[in-house]
Amino acid sequence: MHKLLKDSPGQSVMLLGNEAIARGAVEAGVAFATTYPGTPSSEISLNLFQISQESDLYFEYSTNEKVALEVAAAAANSGLRTFCMMKHVGLNVAADPLMTLAYVGVTGGMVILSADDPAMFSSQNEQDNRYYAKFGNLPMLEPSSVAEAKQMTQYAFELSEKLQQPVLLRTTTRINHSNAFVSFGPILPAKTRGFFIPDPQRCVTVPAVSRQLHVKLLERMAAAKEISEISEYNLIQGSGRMGIVANGVSFHYALDAVKDLGVEDKTKILRIGFSNPLPEKQIKEFLGSCDRVLVIEEGEAFMEEAVKAFGQEAGIVIPVGGKSEKLFSCLSEYDPAMVREKIAQFFGFEYMLPEKLPMDDVPPIPVRPPNLCSGCSHRATLYEVQQAAKDMNIICPTDIGCYTLGFLPPLSTGDFVICMGSSVSTSCGFSKATDQKIVSFIGDSTFFHSGITGLVNAVFNNHNFTLVILENDITAMTGHQPHPGVDMQRFGLDGHKKIDIETLVKAIGVEQVSIIKPFKVKKSIEAIRQALDYKGVSVIISREPCALYAKSLGLLQPRAFAVSDRCVDHKECINSIACPSFYLENGKVKIDAQTCVGCAVCAQICPENAIVPLKN
Amino acid sequence: METTRLIMVAVGGQGNLLASKVLGEAALISGVPVRMSEIHGMAQRGGVVESAIVFGDATSTIISDGEADILMGFEPAETLRALNRCSTKTRIITNTAMLPPFTVSIGRGVYPEIETIKKLLKEKCASLVAFDAMALAKEAGSPMSVNIVLLGALVQSGGLQFSKENVIEAIKRRTKTAFLDKNLKAFELGYQAACG
Numbered sequence: 001m002h003k004l005l006k007d008s009p010g011q012s013v014m015l016l017g018n019e020a021i022a023r024g025a026v027e028a029g030v031a032f033a034t035t036y037p038g039t040p041s042s043e044i045s046l047n048l049f050q051i052s053q054e055s056d057l058y059f060e061y062s063t064n065e066k067v068a069l070e071v072a073a074a075a076a077n078s079g080l081r082t083f084c085m086m087k088h089v090g091l092n093v094a095a096d097p098l099m100t101l102a103y104v105g106v107t108g109g110m111v112i113l114s115a116d117d118p119a120m121f122s123s124q125n126e127q128d129n130r131y132y133a134k135f136g137n138l139p140m141l142e143p144s145s146v147a148e149a150k151q152m153t154q155y156a157f158e159l160s161e162k163l164q165q166p167v168l169l170r171t172t173t174r175i176n177h178s179n180a181f182v183s184f185g186p187i188l189p190a191k192t193r194g195f196f197i198p199d200p201q202r203c204v205t206v207p208a209v210s211r212q213l214h215v216k217l218l219e220r221m222a223a224a225k226e227i228s229e230i231s232e233y234n235l236i237q238g239s240g241r242m243g244i245v246a247n248g249v250s251f252h253y254a255l256d257a258v259k260d261l262g263v264e265d266k267t268k269i270l271r272i273g274f275s276n277p278l279p280e281k282q283i284k285e286f287l288g289s290c291d292r293v294l295v296i297e298e299g300e301a302f303m304e305e306a307v308k309a310f311g312q313e314a315g316i317v318i319p320v321g322g323k324s325e326k327l328f329s330c331l332s333e334y335d336p337a338m339v340r341e342k343i344a345q346f347f348g349f350e351y352m353l354p355e356k357l358p359m360d361d362v363p364p365i366p367v368r369p370p371n372l373c374s375g376c377s378h379r380a381t382l383y384e385v386q387q388a389a390k391d392m393n394i395i396c397p398t399d400i401g402c403y404t405l406g407f408l409p410p411l412s413t414g415d416f417v418i419c420m421g422s423s424v425s426t427s428c429g430f431s432k433a434t435d436q437k438i439v440s441f442i443g444d445s446t447f448f449h450s451g452i453t454g455l456v457n458a459v460f461n462n463h464n465f466t467l468v469i470l471e472n473d474i475t476a477m478t479g480h481q482p483h484p485g486v487d488m489q490r491f492g493l494d495g496h497k498k499i500d501i502e503t504l505v506k507a508i509g510v511e512q513v514s515i516i517k518p519f520k521v522k523k524s525i526e527a528i529r530q531a532l533d534y535k536g537v538s539v540i541i542s543r544e545p546c547a548l549y550a551k552s553l554g555l556l557q558p559r560a561f562a563v564s565d566r567c568v569d570h571k572e573c574i575n576s577i578a579c580p581s582f583y584l585e586n587g588k589v590k591i592d593a594q595t596c597v598g599c600a601v602c603a604q605i606c607p608e609n610a611i612v613p614l615k616n
Numbered sequence: 617m618e619t620t621r622l623i624m625v626a627v628g629g630q631g632n633l634l635a636s637k638v639l640g641e642a643a644l645i646s647g648v649p650v651r652m653s654e655i656h657g658m659a660q661r662g663g664v665v666e667s668a669i670v671f672g673d674a675t676s677t678i679i680s681d682g683e684a685d686i687l688m689g690f691e692p693a694e695t696l697r698a699l700n701r702c703s704t705k706t707r708i709i710t711n712t713a714m715l716p717p718f719t720v721s722i723g724r725g726v727y728p729e730i731e732t733i734k735k736l737l738k739e740k741c742a743s744l745v746a747f748d749a750m751a752l753a754k755e756a757g758s759p760m761s762v763n764i765v766l767l768g769a770l771v772q773s774g775g776l777q778f779s780k781e782n783v784i785e786a787i788k789r790r791t792k793t794a795f796l797d798k799n800l801k802a803f804e805l806g807y808q809a810a811c812g
Contacts, residue, residue, distance in 0.1 A: 014640045121655060145675070146651070178677040179640060179652040252675040337680030354682050357702060357740050363732065365697045366725030368627070368717040370663045574722045583721035 002051050007187050015182045017146045017175045018043035021113065024153025025083045026051065028109070029188035032075035033059045034068040036449065037478040038087030039122040040176040041115035045085055046479065053493075056192045061481055064420070064449040065090035069097045069112065076110035076166070077203065078194025081157050085113035088129045089419065093450070095132070100205055101166060102136045103213040105220065108194065109157035110166040112138070117173050118298045119333040124400070124419065126332070128299030133168045133276035137217050139224040140168040140276035141233065144251040146180035152233065152273065154185070159227070165220050168276070172298065174249045174333065225277040233273030234282055240266040242347045243290030245283070245307055247272045250296040250334055257340035261349050278306050284314040294346045295322035298334050321346050370405060374581040375556075375597030377544035378403040378470055380518035382413040383577050383601070385439055385468060388528035394437045395430050399423035399451070401443035401477045402546075403470055410578050414441070421450025427465040428458050437532065438465035444501060445475035445483035452504070458537045459509040466531045466538045471501055472546040480549050490553070505539045512538035519544060521604040547597050559598035559613060563589050566610035573602040573611065617648070619672035620775060621679045625698045626665050626690035627715050631763035634791065636667045638767060639776075641786035643671055646778035651677040664694060671777060686775050687741075688766055690749075691715045692733045699740065706741045709769050709810070711762060713750035745773050747809045756802035764791070764799045768806025780807065 003013070004023045015023065021044050025033070033052070035045040045061070052059035058075075062068035065086045072084035086094065091114045098112070114132065117123040133140035141156050143149040153169060160167040201209055228234060237255070244267060246254045251271040258267045270286050272278065287293060287310065295304040304322035311320060321327050327342050328334070337354070344351030372379045382403065385396075398404055398414035399422065407414030416426055423440040424447075430438050442451045447469050455467065475481040482488060488496035505513055512534040516524040524542070531538040550556035567589065574582050574589055581596040582589055591602075593614055603611035622639070626632035636652050643650035652669045668679040682703050689695025689710040702708065712730055719725035738744040749765040756765065764787065770776065771783050784803065791799050 012644065014637065014644065145677075174653060174678060177654055179636070179654070180650070180677070181640075181644060249677070252677070256674050256676050335678055335680040336674075336676045337683055355703065356682060357699060357704070359700065362696065362699060362736055363728045364726075365693050366717045366720045366727060368664055368694075369719070371718055578718070578722060580718045580721075582718075583716070584723050587723075 002047070002054055004047055005051055005055060006184065008184055009186045011184045012181045013184060014179055015146060016043055017149050017171065017178050019047055020146045020150035020182045021153045021171070022047040022051070023182065023184065024150040025111070025157070027150070027185050027187050028154040028157040029081055029190040030057060030083050030157070031080040031190040031192045032072065032082040033057060033084070034062050034072045035085045036062055036065045036068050036090055037475055037481045038090050038115070039478055040117055040173040041085050041087050041113060042478045042481070043176070044113065046481070048083070056190060058192070061483065063484055065094040066097060069094040069101070072110065073097060073101050073106070075194060076106035076108045077104070078196045079108040080191060080194040081109045083111050083113070086115070087123065088114050088116040088127055089123060089125065091129055091132055093420065098132065099136050102138055103205060103210055103217050104203055105164045106160060106166055107164065109161035111153065111156040111160060111169050112166055113169045113171065115171050115173070115176050116299070119173070121173055124417070126299070128302060129170055130275060130299070130302045133170070137221050138166055138168045138276065139163060139274070140170055142170050142248050142273055142275050143175055144248055144271065144273065146175065146178050147182050148273070149175055150182050163220050163224055165224070172248055172333070221277055225280065228274040228277050229279045229281050231274040231279065234271070234279045235273070236268055236270050236286065238264060238268035240268050241289065241291045242267045243286060243293040244269040244296060244343065245272060245286070245293060245303055246270075246296040247275055247303060248298065250298060250339065253334060253336045253339035254296055254343065256336050257343045260340055261344055261351060263347070263349050267347070272303060275303070278303065280310055283307055283310050284316070287311050287314065287316045287318065290318060292318055292347060293320045294327070294343060295320065296328065296334070296339060297322070300330055369408060371578070371580050372402060372405055373548050374579055374595045375547035375599040376402070377472060377518045377542065377547065377599070378406060379411065379577055379579065380521065380599065380601045381468060381470060381516070381524070381542040382406040382411045382441070384518065384521060384524045385528055386411065386413055388525045388532060389437065389439060392437045392532070394439050395434070397423040397426040397430065397438065397440040399442040399446045401446055401470070403441055403443060406441070410576055420446055421454055424451045424454030424467060425457065427467065428454065428461065428463045431463045431465045439468060439532070440465060441468050441470060443476070444469060444471045444473070444485045447501065448484045448499070452508070455505065455508055455510070455537070463537055464535060466534070466540060468540045468542055469501055469505070471541050471543045474546050474549045476546040476549060480546070502541055505541070510537050510539045512536065513541070515541045515543060517544065518542045519599050519601060521601060547599070551597065556597060558596065560591065560593035560596040561598055561600060561603055561611050562591055562593065562614040564610050564612050566608045568608055568610070570607055572605055572607055576605060577602060617672045617777070619670065619674040620685050620777060621683055622669040622671070622686045622688065623679055623684040623698060623701050624667045624669070624688045624690070625694045627694060628663055628665055630665070630690040631760065632665055632667055632690055635763040635767055636669060638783065638786045638790045639669055641790050642778050642783045645782045645785055648777050649673065651675070653677040686770070688770055690762060690766060692730055693717070693727060695737065696728065696733045699737070702741050704740065704742060707743045707773060707775055708737050708741050709745045709766065709773055710737065711749035711766060712746050713748050743773070745769055745810045749806065752805040752809060753802055756805055757798040758795065758802070761795070761799055761802035764802040765806035765809070768803040769810035772807045772810035
């Protein structure tokens with residue numbers, strides 16, 4: 001039995017934040033869950049995917065976040081408890097349904113999880129999604145700890161059902177990827193079959209209907225505000241006159257700080273966990289009982305601006321600090337020592353800055369940048385494109401996936417990336433705005449996510465570029481989730497159809513389509529040259545399974561190569577493809593037989609044919 | 617209860633996440649509150665994996681620069697890289713078996729001398745236990761058990777609020793039965809190595 005399905009109330013289990021969230025949903029009787037995977041949210045869906053295989057939970061990896069949210073919206077309007085989870089930038093993709101679903105509301109509890117990533121451990125920006133709650137009029141909950149993440153997830157379903165409104169559960173990486181002991185509660189049996197009762201005056205958002213719905217939405221948010229005012233998640237600790245308002249992980253940094261500074265009797269902390277609508281009355285009362293207030297929140301000045309406005313309305317004139325040059329930044333994440341220092345500084349508490357170890361005699365330490373894996377087919381494809389386009393001035397728009405790493409030397413292939421699917425559409429723009437040759441890259445999962453519409457645009461508007469679709473049969477970057485091009489039998493699941501990218505691309509109207517096997521270097525370069533010569537939209541589908549995944553499934557039997565004594569030290573292999581299996585020994589290139597999987601790309605590019613299969 | 621802050625740094629694949637789980641379990645058995653945070657974004661692709669483990673009453677799950685009570689490094693250059701997490705009071709335990717980054721392997725970076733690394737760690741911090749954990753892991757029968765060897769050294773060198781017996785019990789609960797004998801041997805070898 002899956003560890004998160006155990007019906008053992010009271011049991012204390014060490015859980016990852018994301019596991020705690022999945023368990024919270026299970027305890028709430030979740031019946032329906034959808035997602036598109038994205039770090040730092042991925043383990044929530046991974047666990048629910050596994051759970052769905054041994055319970056009545058319906059779970060799907062949808063093609064993108066907009067689709068996931070719309071699928072979920074229907075389930076939640078059929079009365080089912082529904083969970084839709086994604087990373088912060090995913091909510092941008094889902095923003096269209098989000099804004100109007102807020103008008104329509106739900107009949108079954110619906111929780112939308114946004115996993116924000118301050119400091120951008122694995123994201124392209126650090127946007128603060130609390131503004132979506134305000135923008136769209138959604139009640140919002142923000143946990144401060146792993147244990148609370150479970151509790152709040154469960155409560156979010158109840159709250160949503162009570163208000164008939166989707167609830168936004170907003171986490172940050174340090175919640176998703178922390179571990180702590182969590183106490184299991186009882187599991188509510190799930191209602192697994194829904195029934196949709198047509199209600200056009202609520203569910204068909206023509207202007208006349210939506211005008212009424214907007215009125216009702218504001219009424220629901222007024223009700224939400226009443227709940228926020230008395231919510232146990234907006235709590236005050238301490239009774240001093242130095243006030244701190246904090247949310248999320250910052251609350252714990254502040255708690256530790258006042259203890260370390262020995263100022264527990266002088267301070268009080270208002271922890272905001274129910275953060276939209278904010279508890280206006282509670283905050284005004286809090287301000288009225290303080291001499292100074294410091295707002296501690298990673299990201300933007302979301303609470304600070306409101307706190308200042310509430311103070312102004314209530315006629316309370318006290319210093320309120322937050323984001324400023326001397327205090328807190330909107331950049332990156334916070335840490336306990338930094339919060340301690342700023343608290344001491346703002347309130348004038350005694351504090352000795354800790355001594356720093358002198359580091360000037362520490363030699364430079366070689367960096368350990370992430371690299372494409374040994375035997376990764378992306379390395380081969382990117383190399384081949386560089387070879388085929390050797391004498392051309394090319395722009396290489398790329399996309400979100402492992403292959404983004406190709407922008408690093410020596411492959412240096414990747415010139416522009418802003419979001420999922422942007423490789424295709426920006427190629428359209430570059431091809432019209434410049435006379436440069438354009439070759440862009442997109443993974444198969446990303447192509448299904450949001451590359452298809454860009455390709456339709458390219459064919460319709462007769463753009464001129466080559467799109468390389470890297471078909472490695474899995475969503476590799478986020479930990480090997482399936483996508484619509486994957487054979488689900490491999491996951492032991494029946495009833496799924498596999499969508500063939502080649503057929504799809506041809507059906508869109510792309511006339512020049514070629515398939516390459518990237519480990520056949522010469523042939524691939526030839527095919528890429530032909531595509532580059534073509535005027536109009538050409539597509540190259542580079543087919544080779546993800547080596548890491550194939551290895552984990554036992555589909556790939558590594559057969560290591562070695563450098564023979566024919567090597568005369570060109571170092572062409574290291575200098576052009578930089579596979580992590582290479583190393584230098586006394587200045588000579590060697591191959592680590594433990595990690596080499598035998599893709600033989602280096603063997604094909606060695607001018608002396610010096611790289612040969614290792615003899616056993 | 618006093619707070620003990622432990623940082624573990626490793627290269628992807630060295631098993632420090634399992635080491636964290638064992639320590640978490642040992643804390644549970646011993647009734648010591650514990651919270652852990654991990655950063656392993658690109659671990660599978662050769663990056664650095666860092667775990668922060670906070671034992672005791674503090675409620676934060678991460679550890680600021682200069683505030684680690686113990687730093688345990690699975691790879692010497694990574695231990696040195698994490699020196700900014702330490703103070704003069706920090707105890708350091710490090711494996712001395714090198715895993716040169718790819719940049720060094722292909723001649724685009726210089727790996728510091730191991731003796732220089734040891735000297736710097738020793739000079740700047742409270743104490744240093746440095747030994748070849750890979751050699752001991754092999755002696756125990758599995759190069760995969762470097763993490764458990766290091767746990768042995770960690771327990772011996774003090775600073776944790778729980779006993780050797782409880783860590784052994786945690787190893788029994790948290791590691792695969794097929795590897796248990798090798799892991800228990802690895803643990804003992806690491807423990808002995810730290811005795812000096």
